[in-house]
Amino acid sequence: MDMVAQLWMLKQIYQDENRYFDEASGQWLYRIPKTIPPEDLEALNAAGHGPNQMFLPSHGKVLEELARRSAAWSLQEAANAFLAGLWSAPFLWQSALTAKVLAMGIPPHSHEPFGNSADTCAVCGCLERAVDVAQEWYFCMTEGTPLDGDPSGNVLALREMEKMGSRPMPVDYDVWTFRAVLAVIRSMPPHARYSKVRDALWKEKLLPTSKKWVYGKLLETLSFLGILDTEEYPGMAVSFTPYWKREERPNVRVEVQAPLAWWDSSIGIHEGVLEKIFPWIDISPVDLAKRPTPMPPLCRTVTGCLEQKRAPRKSYPKSPDAGKGPARAGDVYAVCIREGVWVTIYCHRIEGNKAVVEFLEGVFEEFPGKGQIQLLARPRRDGRWLTKASGIDRHPGVRRVARDMEAPKVASPEPEKLSxxxxxxxxxxxxxCFGEL
Known part of the structure; x- marks a missing residue:
């Protein structure tokens, strides 16, 4: 099974609607959609990327493996893999550089709990929590480097690179892409924050993806390395910054870690780090208006090919009792949770352009008919729950079942505030409301 086919299958599996908590293992796992043929799932497992295969990192073993695997790379080899991972090779290869730079600077240490997160090391950020190996591979292939430089994520990435065999070398277009990224950053107005830089990069379509957050992930990677850092919060190629310090942010609205959390365009690019990591390439600005022909073409890159794939359009049944017209009080709708799972909601009233709805009892394997509706409100664990929902007549996965139904039986009054x-x-x-889902 080729790489794109594997990623496409995992994309269908790793949907929120398929996620559930397995009481026996104490892990969040994923149901396999019925649309995936058993032979395809078997081929995915044979390729080493079957879902729900968990890896529980151990701090000492992770750091030992990180040191051992990264030692097989020179800094130049890792930097070349990073450049190739911008366009011609999968994004996974960017992690060769983050793993190498992290391993070069990380000091010997024992696990030190970070605040209330006993499973996170305050020094290196190693997270001793089980992860789905295939999901980590999927994220690295489609988004970039491991979140917050997690050592265990970098180890898993290095394992995958070893399985892939030969290491990629950057083509001219990879180098141009890197120079173009730097050119956009250098051209930003003073004091532009990372979100503005991310948006500017996304508008230029410099990476083989349409996902805006991937450009943000690239900025986080450049910051982690030290290309976008500050004096108080240096990147790893400058000096090792412990996880607890990287977790410091200007305010609670900032999601990214330091250094990027504190960086802006007025600080600019750390030219010394560029020279240290990429001394053999020309990093002078390029003219974005004179973009060379992408090589390979977008449709032949892994992410470009993956994003072109489309699942067959789902068709949802229609109820003979649905009637016509916009939502109104007394309507009952069926909500498709995932393939083979439906629940129902009752519309109490319309407020503006929103329907005040409440879940009803009953979980159905198929689209329910009017005669199957159970007019009994389904509360949350902490009591009755209603929401003001917009667009219920426009979403394909929400279908009206019947009109003019009696209000459901309830055990308590409406909550004072509705979401x-x-x-x-x-x-x-x-x-x-349905823990069994």
Whole structure:
């Protein structure tokens, strides 16, 4: 099974609607959609990327393996792999450089709990929590380097690179892409924060993906390395910055770690780090208006090919009792949670352009009919729950079953405050009321 086919299958599996908590193992796992043929799943397992195969990192063993595997790379080899991972090779190869630079600077130490997170090391950030190996591979292949430089994530990435065999060398277009990224950063107005830089990079379409957050991930990687850092919060190629310090942020609204959390365009690019990591390439600015022909073409890159694939359009049944017209009080809708799982909601009233709805009892394997509706409200664990949902007449996974139904039987009055939601989020919100989902 080729790489794109594996990623496409994992993309279908790793959907929120398939996620569930397995009481026996104490792990979050994923159900396999019925649309995936057993022989394809067997081929995925044979390729070493079957879902729900968990890896529990151990701090000491992870750091030992990180040191051993990264020692097989020179800094130049890792930097070349990083450059290739910008376009011609999968994003996974960017992790060769983060792993190498992390291993070069990380000091010998024992696991020190980080605050209330006993499974996270305050020094290196190693997370001693089970992860799905195939999911980690999927994220590295489609998004970039491990989150927050996690040592265990870098170890898993190095394992995957070894399995892939020969290491990629950057082509001219990879180098141009890197120079173009730097050119965009250098051209930003003063004091531009990382989100503005991310948006500017995304508009230039410099990476083989349409996902904006991947450009943000690249900025986090450049910051982790030290290309976008500050004097108080240096990147790893400058000096080792412990995890507890990287977790410091200007305010609670900032999601990214330091150094990027404190960086802006007025600080600029750390030219010394560029020279240290990439001394053999020309890093002068390029003219974005004179972009060379991408090589390989976008459609032949892994992410470009993957994003072109589309699942067959789902067709949802229609109820003969659904009637016509917009939502109104007394309507009952069925919500498709995932393939073979439906629940129902009752519309109490319309407020503006939103329907005040509440889940009803009953979980169905097929689209329910009017005669199957159970007019009994389904509460959350902490009591009755309603939401003001928008777009329930427009979302394909929410279908009206019947009209003019009696109000459901309830055990308590409505809560004083109601949440706001969209029709597409109802399948996720259902988990609060239906623990068995």
């Amino acid at each position: 706001f939601s969209q029709a597409g989020s109802l399948k996720s919100l259902a988990w609060w």
